Amino acid sequence: MLDLRVIRDDPDRLRASQRARGESIDVVDELLAADEARRSSLAEFERLRGEQKVLSKEIPHASGEEKQALLARAKDLAAAVKAAQAAADDAQVRLDELAMVPSNIVLDGVPAGGEQNYKVLREVGTAPELDKVRDHLELGEGLRAIDTERGAKVSGSRFYFLTGVGAQLELGILNLAMKTAVDAGFTPVITPTLVRPEVMAGTGFLGAHADEIYRLERDDLYLVGTSEVALAGFHANEIVDLDAGPLRYAGWSACYRREAGSHGKDTRGIIRVHQFHKVEMFIYCREEDAIAEHERLLGWEEQMLAAVEVPYRVIDVAAGDLGSSAARKFDCEAWLPSQSRWMEVTSTSNCTTFQARRLGIRERSGAGPRTVATLNGTLGTTRWIVAILENHQRPDGSVAVPTALRPYLGGVEVLEPVVPTRR
Template sequence: MLDLRQIREDPDRVRASQRARGESVDVVDQLLAADESRRSSLSEFERLRAEQKSLGKLIPQASGDEKQALLAKTRELSAAVKAAEAAAAEVQQRLDELSLVPSNIVLDGVPAGGEDDYVVLREVGGKPALNTVRDHLELGEGLRAIDTERGAKVSGARFYFLTGVGAQLELGILNLALSTAVEAGFTPVITPTLVRPEVMRGTGFLGAHADEVYRLEADDLYLVGTSEVPLAGYHADEIVDLSDGPLRYAGWSACYRREAGSYGKDTRGIIRVHQFQKVEMFSYCRQEDAVDEHARLLGWEEQMLAAIEVPYRVIDVAAGDLGSSAARKFDCEAWLPSQSRWLELTSTSNCTTFQARRLGVRERADGGTRPVATLNGTLGTTRWIVAILENHQLPDGSVRVPEALRAYLGGREVLEPVTR
């Protein structure tokens, strides 16, 4: 949700942001019209109510025909006040609905364009020189680490089992992520994976991409696609204390995504699946600290990617590919040898005050309160197994274990194929 005062004072900036995202600019004029209508309706309601109160004070002093006339006028005003109140409520509802439509205002410097118009900020590490390239599924099946056939048998397409070293590898990635977060001062949190509609809506996930979200209609609850959602709702309708710096949480949860509209994309293996595990960083900070906090989140993500020893690049995501809540987003993409392309492993977003306004998260400032900024970033997820297996594969189908993960796999330095 945007600051309505900001829309009034600088509508052209909001229009420019909508245009950069490839979204409608008409909503800005609709919002301004609804705001003007709301203020006019409230003014009329307050005028009529004030007149009604004034007449009410005159009635005890009147008598005879004068009193009857005042009573009749009061009845007329009472009806008019009720009508004006209903009209004001209707306009307010319209304004509330419209206020949820515009996406967050894109920050200065964000690349213009769509999905393919990102800017590469840096590339780190060398791509492995492989004579024979196996993809992650072939490697995972050889290690008895990934079983998509039984996943499909039990749950359907895009589900899987992680078994043996596959399960250990996932837990190793997530535990390393959580340890990294704790060392950086984050509070670890195991979050709910079912949330109320107002929390899902407040984070901006029930907009254009609502078809990606699983909903349990009987309970009116949603399965989260990231622990960003419950962590954003954690301090909903609260005034938080940021005097000692940002409030940082690291959420560990299962995540669920319908992957609607992605049929035929990355259907092999575990790149694009319906369920996975993730450790997500989430930060509440002061508005003026959000840009620096965003850089810190990206730094912790890169620290994790260095630990698993995969080549990666950092991209500045273009405005048309940000998602409604983000004002700026950086992705880290690992090299995928089997497809000779880059694969997103992490994403970190600065959502400025967009989510906090919707969810009522504030801090005390200047004798009152104001919305805080919220930011998020992935620190480890199941998909990382793909990059680890492919970039650390050896000619015989075994896989070298990155040093940072060996303690989580019983000290193994190499994962070897299972021959039985």
């Protein structure tokens, strides 16, 4: 949700943002008209209420025909006040509905356009030189680390088991991510994975991508696709204390995504699945500190990618691919040797005050309570196994373990295949 004062003062800024996203600008005029209608109807209600109060003071002092006339006028005013209040309430409902429509206003410098219009900021590391490239599923099956056949037998397509060193790898990635977060001053949190509709809506996930979300209709709860949702709701309808600096949380949770509309895309292996685990950073800060905090989040993500020794690049995501809540988003993409392409492994978004305004999260300031900014960023997830296996593979199907992950695998330096690999 956007600040109406900003839209009133500079509607062209929202229009430009909507254009950059490839979204309709008509909502801007509709929103301004609804705001004017609400203010006008509220002013009429207040005018009539004022007249009603004056009249109520005159009636006790009147008598005879004058009093009867005042009483008749009071009756008419009561009906008019009731009608004006209903009109003001209706105008507020309409305004509230329209206020949920526009996406967040993109920040200056964000590339315009859609998914393919990103800007590459930097590339780090060198892709491995491999004579024969095995993909992560072949490697994982050889290591008895990934079992998609039994996953499908138990739960359906795009489910899987991580077994043996596969489970250890995931736990290693997540534990390293949590250690990185704690060392950086984050508070670790194990979050709920079921949330109420108002929390899901407050974070902006019930818009264009609502089909991605699993809903438990009987209980009216949603399964989260990221612990960002639960962490955003953690301080809903609260006034938080930011005097000592930003509030930083690192949430560990299972995540669920329907992957609606992704049929045929990365269906092999565990790149695009319905369930996975993730450590997500989440920050509450003052609005003026949000850009600096965003850079810090990206820095911690790059620190993790450097630790697992995979080549990656950082992209500035285009406006049309941001999602409704983000005003700017940076993705880190790891090199995927089996497909000779880059694959997203982390994402960090500056949501400015968009989510917090919806969720009623404010801080105390000299001018009174004001809305805070929220930011999020992935620090480690199941998909990283894909990049680690493929970039650290050896000709015999074994996989070198990145130094930073070895303590989480009992000091093992190389994962040896259990099942003979094809040569």
